[in-house]
Amino acid sequence: MTDLAPTPWFLKGNYAPVDDELTAFDLPVTGAIPSSLGGLYLRNGSNPKSGAAGHWFFGDGMVHGVRLAGGKAEWYRNRYVRTTKFEKGLDAMDPETIFDPTASAANTHVLAHAGRIWALEEGHLPYELTPELDTKGVDDFGGKLTTAFTAHPKLCPETGELHFFGYSAVAPFLTYHVLDASGVLVHSAEITVPKGTMMHDFMITRDHAIFMDLPVVFDLDNPVAPIRWDDDYGARIGILPRMGTDADVRWFEVEPCYVFHPLNAYVSGDTVVCDVGRSESMWRDSMDDFKPSYLHRWTFDLATGAVGEAQLDEVSHGFPRVDDRVVGLQHRYGWGAAPRAGSPTLLGNAGVVVKWDLQTGQQSTYDFGPTAHPGEFVFVQDSDAAGEDEGWAMGFVYEESTDTTDLVILDASAPGSEPVARVHIPQRVPFGFHGSWVDDSVLPG
Numbered sequence: 001m002t003d004l005a006p007t008p009w010f011l012k013g014n015y016a017p018v019d020d021e022l023t024a025f026d027l028p029v030t031g032a033i034p035s036s037l038g039g040l041y042l043r044n045g046s047n048p049k050s051g052a053a054g055h056w057f058f059g060d061g062m063v064h065g066v067r068l069a070g071g072k073a074e075w076y077r078n079r080y081v082r083t084t085k086f087e088k089g090l091d092a093m094d095p096e097t098i099f100d101p102t103a104s105a106a107n108t109h110v111l112a113h114a115g116r117i118w119a120l121e122e123g124h125l126p127y128e129l130t131p132e133l134d135t136k137g138v139d140d141f142g143g144k145l146t147t148a149f150t151a152h153p154k155l156c157p158e159t160g161e162l163h164f165f166g167y168s169a170v171a172p173f174l175t176y177h178v179l180d181a182s183g184v185l186v187h188s189a190e191i192t193v194p195k196g197t198m199m200h201d202f203m204i205t206r207d208h209a210i211f212m213d214l215p216v217v218f219d220l221d222n223p224v225a226p227i228r229w230d231d232d233y234g235a236r237i238g239i240l241p242r243m244g245t246d247a248d249v250r251w252f253e254v255e256p257c258y259v260f261h262p263l264n265a266y267v268s269g270d271t272v273v274c275d276v277g278r279s280e281s282m283w284r285d286s287m288d289d290f291k292p293s294y295l296h297r298w299t300f301d302l303a304t305g306a307v308g309e310a311q312l313d314e315v316s317h318g319f320p321r322v323d324d325r326v327v328g329l330q331h332r333y334g335w336g337a338a339p340r341a342g343s344p345t346l347l348g349n350a351g352v353v354v355k356w357d358l359q360t361g362q363q364s365t366y367d368f369g370p371t372a373h374p375g376e377f378v379f380v381q382d383s384d385a386a387g388e389d390e391g392w393a394m395g396f397v398y399e400e401s402t403d404t405t406d407l408v409i410l411d412a413s414a415p416g417s418e419p420v421a422r423v424h425i426p427q428r429v430p431f432g433f434h435g436s437w438v439d440d441s442v443l444p445g
C-alpha cells in the first residue's frame, strides 16, 4: 500500500465528510422564516466515518436536520445512521455489505411515511430514525420484505400508499412492492427483466407503476467498474397497473440512455407522460464517468403503442423535484439544481436553482452568488389550500468563500427573488443527496 494516490474529488472541499455530530438550538436566521412552516427539513448524504470511501455513493449515511416552527429555527442536528455497515466499519464493496440486507450505507434519501422516518439506500433495508435523528433500527416489515428497498419510493398523494421496489445484481432482479397508508406491506410482485440493472428511481401515475430497465449493468468481478454501461443491453420502460404483476407489464423500447431521476409522470388520456432527467449514457468507462442530464419528455401511447421522446430544455440539471402533492399527477412546475452558465458538468456542485414551468416552457433561476452551491431543493406548500407553486422551496446552500452552509428558504412562486430566510447552520453541510420536508402533521405526537 502507498499513500501516494491523489485524494479523489468526492473527499475534497465540501464533498469531504464532517467529523462531529452536533446539536444546536435557536439558530441564527437572516430574513423571516414563514410562520406556516412547522416540521423538519431533513437531508441525507454520504459521510464516510473512516474519512475514505471508494466512491461518492459509498460513504456512511449522515442525516442533517433543521426543525422549523413558529417562525424560528429551533434546532440543527446531524447524525450518522447506525447501520450494520456503520457499526462494523464495513466497506461498501465488502461481500458482507453486499449480501447482508441490514448493511446499508443508508445515505441516499430520508423521508416519512405512516408516521415513521426512514433513511434509505437502494441496496438494503430501510433504517427507521426518531424525529431527533437517532437510529431506531432496521425495518423489514415484520419479515415480509425480502428484497432491497429503493431510495426513491413514491408516496401517492391521493391514496397515501407508498409504492416502491427492490432491485438486485442477483435474482430476483426486480420486485415491485406497495405499503398501504398505515405502512403495512400489501403487495409484492417479481418483475421479469433480462438482467439486474442499476435501477435508481422509478415513477408512478394515478394508475400505473413505471420501471426503467436501462443499460447500466452489474459486473461485480470488475473492481474499476463493478457497475457499468453496456452498449448491448438496450433500454426499455415497463408500465403496469398499480398493484399489478409481471403478466401485466407492457414494455416499451426507448433510445439507450440513463435516468437517475425522473421529475414526475402522469396519465393524459391514453398516454403516459414521463418527464425525466435523461443522460446520453452513464458510467461508460468508470463509475466516475457521469454525463449531464437534460429534461426530456417520454410519451407512451397505451392505445397505439407509440413512443415519443423530446428534449424539453438545454440546461443540465440534478435533483429534479415536484410538489409532493402532484406526484403521479399532472404537474406544471418543477425545481432542480443546475450549473452556473458556462460551468462544467454538474455533480453535487451546482450553482443555481432552476424552476421549470412546463405549461409555458419557461425556465427561470434563483442565483445565490458566484461562489454559492445549492443542493436539492424541496417544495413545501404554504397551506393545504395553496396552489402548486404557492409555498416555499428549501435546501442547503454551501458558500465557498466562507466555508459555511445555510438552509435557504425561497418563495417558490417568485423565481429570481432573494431568499425569504437563511438559517445559518453551525457547521458546513457536505454536498449530499436527497431530503424531505417532514411536516408536524404527519408525525405522531
Ligand SMILES: [Fe+2]
Binding pocket: 108, 151, 152, 200, 201, 260, 261, 433, 434
Ligand atoms: Fe437519487
